[in-house]
Amino acid sequence: MEAAEFRRRGKEMVDLIADYLENIEQRPVYPDVEPGYLRSLIPEEAPEEPDTYEDVVKDIERVIMPGVTHWHSPYFYAYFPTANSFPAMLADMLSGAIGCIGFSWAASPACTELETVMMDWLGKMLKLPEDFIAGTHGQGGGVIQGTASEATLVALLAARSRAVRMILASDPQRPETGITSKLVAYSSDQAHCSVERAGMIAGVRMKKIPTEQSDKYAVQGETLRRMIQEDKAAGLIPFYFCATLGTTPSCAFDHITELGHVSGPALYVSKIWMHIDAAYAGSSFICPEFRPLLNGIEFADSFNFNPHKWLLVNFDCSTMWVRKRSDLIGAFKMDPLYLKHDHQESGRYFYTDNSLFRSLKMWFVFRMYGLKGLQDYIRKHVELAKEFESLVRADQRFEISADVVLGLVCFRLKGSNEVNETLLKRINNGRKIHLVPCQLSGQFVLRFAVCARTTESRHIREAWRLITQLAEEVMQELPH
């Protein structure tokens, strides 16, 4: 296919995409297929000779769509949102065409530079402390990662590197090999599973800090302080704490001001690295009324959230800021000759190894929505969640399982886990709306996350009608 045909096919694809998104709510949100469904629908091998483009396009409806979970349907309430906006899609088209790999400044200066400046723009929208803004002379700054999981790992590795460096500086005789086995990192028992996995990858102990329903599932400073003391007494070296703002199960918020005071002094290494994972909730901090949730950021060494979740920037775009770029660069730097260039030591830039031109979609989205448009979007989702919450609260058979702070409502039928599991199964098998569960204090809880860009009040009310209708059926069938 050459450019001339692309002009035609590309425009057809634009219409196909617009049609798909305009009519998405007519599709069952959750697919009705069994594992292995797709293999039998297509050949076992790639064709020797080209297929026609018409055949490829026909297969989108025949092969792909029956197996798609429609994340952008206004009836999708599972997991957390993933962003999808037209300005981001336009930027991604351009990014694909430019198709540069941004592994160094020279590999495409615009790619590196726009990323740095967009991270400053976004940092300012969040009113991050000056330390995290690169500007022209800052020591900190932002970099785009693929996911929050990646950012957690990158922060953990930088922290490990800094801790080992500091320990060796204070005790040069100490054998380096034994240090890692003494390091200990912490995160909430509510933290995303990727935090635990980061510990596995880095080969360090990762301890879960217990939380309580009575504390709204937030890590308490006192609990962390006690764990740190015990670990130090046992000869371990605390070096990393991953705080969560907006946990996956219930959107709980750790008290980072309190935790910052704990993790600061009193340690073998001069300071514990505090990383803040606000994957979902972070987008809301652009609204003044939600910004207090980020108070305490001044204690953090690194901070991350996903504009690709809730800020209309399509996947992937996970934004990570560090107080000191040198901590990140130092932990990963490699300088083979084939990557050297004349501006190697400009020192003003840092990047991951393999970014596409991901900052383009931040640029398009921020400009086409404006800060106000983005704030409106966040507020609308929170309002919809509040609307759902009041529907639940107005029904005596149900209970709310965790504070509703942003766009997630955790709720359940008063009663056994079994009755709630059955209800959820019934909901998802209906394929009209889609939800996933979580576990809170041993209880099976339903998570209702406002996800799609096009969700309106009528969808929320329709979802609630459906849930109550199925709940009635389930309660009639099961002993309550």
Add this chain to the structure above:
Amino acid sequence: MEAAEFRRRGKEMVDLIADYLENIEQRPVYPDVEPGYLRSLIPEEAPEEPDTYEDVVKDIERVIMPGVTHWHSPYFYAYFPTANSFPAMLADMLSGAIGCIGFSWAASPACTELETVMMDWLGKMLKLPEDFIAGTHGQGGGVIQGTASEATLVALLAARSRAVRMILASDPQRPETGITSKLVAYSSDQAHCSVERAGMIAGVRMKKIPTEQSDKYAVQGETLRRMIQEDKAAGLIPFYFCATLGTTPSCAFDHITELGHVSGPALYVSKIWMHIDAAYAGSSFICPEFRPLLNGIEFADSFNFNPHKWLLVNFDCSTMWVRKRSDLIGAFKMDPLYLKHDHQESGRYFYTDNSLFRSLKMWFVFRMYGLKGLQDYIRKHVELAKEFESLVRADQRFEISADVVLGLVCFRLKGSNEVNETLLKRINNGRKIHLVPCQLSGQFVLRFAVCARTTESRHIREAWRLITQLAEEVMQELPH
């Protein structure tokens, strides 16, 4: 922006992209900007109110293009190619619109399933051993990663996990904490810097195996055998070897059959994990005449290459196969309730945590080119490299620095490193063509990689004319 406006803007963007790619060779391939150029061209903060789309589009030429290194210009000969094709771009548009996150089968069955089947298609094109094909009952199979760096790390972590498991199985009394510090991994001194970094991340020793010009920069079985024996004698535990097929500096090929025999038996753990990184060269193995380069794959535990380099599938798409999916799943598995679904134990799928619908672009590209079209594409690039090689060989002032096997020609002026450094600087400052250097046996060498999809013989000849012209200037100025 809503769907109606996207229909218009999307079509304009399709034309903008087609225009850009059709006229790309009229742009200077390498930008003439200084670090920091971009910041002064745009506001310091995001706008409060939306900008107009017209303003955004105007800024593409004003702000972005002056700082772009045009990887798809037929005058781009730096690094290695990065793929760019119209079918892949069309698929990426669709992927962005569907915008599902494939972290589990249930999160979008089509996403997981098409990936598994496309990896089988590609595995069959490469004639991989049956063990690496998932099929309906296989234990192995393929998964898409973001980059070869990521695949190297994933393989290393899976190997570490397997080694620790095996060691504990044979010696249950052994304390687990000490094992990692005894592990030792190996790779060529020609391997990509990301291999060394993978070792840093995983916290294991990574030893470089020396190579010689006389051996064409290939790791020799005997060298690896000796290192393994010495390390074992010193109480270390060899557990991982990363072989490279097509190194970054000179596209050298390790002898994997020979190395497979070495890494197989005679070890503390039953077998060293052999990972093969063929990031660039891998695409060529779809041609029968280049497939022998992959002989020995039957000894490997995992294999990876980047269709996003040389197989017309836009970034990112790095394809990794493992002999045993359970080795990968076991090393990373996490099962929080919010990711559980009814088909959890189907056991037929495995995936990274955060794939987009990347398999769509494999599907579009394989079908729109057909195997023959892809083979033709590879062969054309190799021919162009051979053409460049003959031009170099015909000029007594130059020498070829490494065997030309695929699309990379390493060459230099006979003479000092200084004269070659000056030549390269002169070439890149001209901004007509773009090359990067490498170091081979202490010599500063110029790398000429055939990269763009649209490179033709006339571009090669023009590049050579330019190089010889600048070489003449440089040789007149510098003592030879």
